[in-house]
Amino acid sequence: MTEALHIRNLSKRYGDLVALQDVSFSVAPGEIFGFVGSNGAGKSTTMRIVLGVLSADAGSVAVGDTAIDFSTRRRIGYMPEERGLYPKMKVGQQLSYLARLHGFSPSDAAASVTRWTERLGVAERIDDNVADLSLGNQQRVQLAAALVHDPDVLVLDEPFSGLDPVAVDVMSAVLREKAQSGVPVIFSSHQLDLVQQLCDRVGVIVKGGMRAVGTVAELQSGHGAILEIVGPPATLDWTSGLRGIVDVAHDGPTTRLTLDLAVADDQQILHAALAAGPVHQFRTSKPSLTEIFREVVSA
Numbered sequence: 001m002t003e004a005l006h007i008r009n010l011s012k013r014y015g016d017l018v019a020l021q022d023v024s025f026s027v028a029p030g031e032i033f034g035f036v037g038s039n040g041a042g043k044s045t046t047m048r049i050v051l052g053v054l055s056a057d058a059g060s061v062a063v064g065d066t067a068i069d070f071s072t073r074r075r076i077g078y079m080p081e082e083r084g085l086y087p088k089m090k091v092g093q094q095l096s097y098l099a100r101l102h103g104f105s106p107s108d109a110a111a112s113v114t115r116w117t118e119r120l121g122v123a124e125r126i127d128d129n130v131a132d133l134s135l136g137n138q139q140r141v142q143l144a145a146a147l148v149h150d151p152d153v154l155v156l157d158e159p160f161s162g163l164d165p166v167a168v169d170v171m172s173a174v175l176r177e178k179a180q181s182g183v184p185v186i187f188s189s190h191q192l193d194l195v196q197q198l199c200d201r202v203g204v205i206v207k208g209g210m211r212a213v214g215t216v217a218e219l220q221s222g223h224g225a226i227l228e229i230v231g232p233p234a235t236l237d238w239t240s241g242l243r244g245i246v247d248v249a250h251d252g253p254t255t256r257l258t259l260d261l262a263v264a265d266d267q268q269i270l271h272a273a274l275a276a277g278p279v280h281q282f283r284t285s286k287p288s289l290t291e292i293f294r295e296v297v298s299a
């Protein structure tokens, strides 16, 4: 039976450095949760504590109602950031060994190895040493290692880093499939477009504290409105002096303004844009996760 992963009030220090402070969130069965934050924000530390690779100074982790222990940890599929495969062991042997460690019979282990290496496009490399594979293929094998024992929870530290677009599609499809089968999935990533597409909910961690948690739509509603204006050249500083503009970004001929709606005046903005050049489009839009992230991190 699949159950939610609960992370409650985790705190962790490394000497004087506060790596985590009172971090709490849950990932429901069937949910894909994107864990995002700047370098050093505390994502890997959180995931390592979930897996018991590291102990917390305070707080707890539970799967369903069960506080996490050795046997519940065996139900988690984990992909560590530092990766953890034996470079001089053959792909197939290694995956089979991991499945056997989790109690699979030799024939069930072999079937699972075949299933996952085929699904992840590395079946032809099954007799090669891990070290002889490209980094992207090693990463596919690393995901197979997280999946081969049919885990009830998936915890993946930057599974998408360094993957080519086809591998990103395969990895995304596998995560969706696992979530659809009821598994709670948490992964960290700096690829925010991907997180926005794939995740049901997102958590933003800043300097060891959870700053924002919610669906992308919920996070968008807490962010300033975006106005996109296509036309006036980015080289002209036509927005300075206008009321209620929180941020200005340019993307080719498009200027994206983040507005404080309580103060901004769209007609004043339109007049200023027209004074700077022809306006081809003038429309509201929703902030991307990248824009939300920048605002949350800089707040």
Ligand SMILES: Nc1ncnc2c1ncn2[C@@H]1O[C@H](COP(=O)(O)OP(=O)(O)OP(=O)(O)O)[C@@H](O)[C@H]1O
Pocket: 014, 017, 019, 037, 038, 039, 040, 041, 042, 043, 044, 045, 046, 081
């Ligand atoms: N073993 C350690 N000893 C001392 N400090 C550590 C150790 N591991 C992590 N840290 C520090 O704890 C903080 C959190 O690190 P962590 O690796 O959890 O961040 P992260 O969000 O995963 O970052 P990244 O996106 O760069 O992988 C950082 O300041 C890091 O330097």
